[in-house]
Amino acid sequence: MGEDSRNSSSCCGRLRITRCCCGCTLKTGCLIIGSLHMIWAIVAIGVGLGLLVYFNIVGQSLGWHREALTTINISFGGLLAGGVAQCIHSAILIHGTRKGKAGFLFCWEMFYIIGMVLTAIGLVLQAGLWGIVSTVVGLLFGVYFYIVVNSYRLELMAGGENSNIEGKATSSHAMAHYNQNMHRQNMYHQNMSHIQQNLHNIQQKY
Template sequence: MGEQKCVLNSCCCGCSLRSGSLAIGIVGLVLSIIAAIYGIKRGIDGETQGWIDMVVQIIEIVICIILIQGIRKEHRGMVMVWVWVSSIMIAINIVLVVIAIIMTLNIVFAIIAFIVLGIALYCILVVRSYALTLGGSGSVA
């Protein structure tokens, strides 16, 4: 159906897209579990934001599990669920980062935030590229 744009042939350091996507899913799962535990701790300490963070991280845990299962079963639709949810989360985070930068004028925060967002966008490209290499089982990007 035409030329695919923003498609990678391999992950960083020459790893396959499948290996890179699996690593992204596993690292995301571990980080989300740690962040959820931290959210629970903050919630127990009386911070309402801790409970909100915990809920967001539980959603991330579920999405990472779907990604890992999608890779294991080579199911394009399951992999694309992660791509779409992560893309929405990145868009929301970009808006929040821009608002925080405008409010605080903190250049160090801005640099770190945009580096992290750049890495997250690269991860989405890797997983999307892997999904496009899979057969027609599921939705298309």
């Protein structure tokens, strides 16, 4: 079991990069990937819902057969459901990236692998050059997106302990700065109190 774990870690390490192809950081790359997928999901939801409503209204007014409406509902209903699932999937990636949560990124990777496997199966069933080319291009981009997210997850896991130490040091520095400010305020109020007392004594004397 330990050997399998080491082999798995070694395999993930080979798929690791330090920066994205555009020169930005891995965190920025993950946010871009999540945003692109989120945009696609919103478009898919809008198109799927709009076409579902449109074709059902038109089909019923023109008296289309029930079988035709069922086929339309299954097709565009699948597009709508896929958009909703992709929206949730993208939200997991964006949230995990912003908060530095490696577990969220791992969850995204698992579902992303499942999606890529289904896409590869669809490639086998494609009956057309354009469909095959577009699917292959999509898979290549998908592999690169996975490598970017996996690299950032490994970076978070490797720097988790250092991040905690830095966070504690930052908190201690902030507390010391707060205590110093409170001390200065107390000294200021004490001095003002002494000054007021001296003025009061002077007024009583004269």
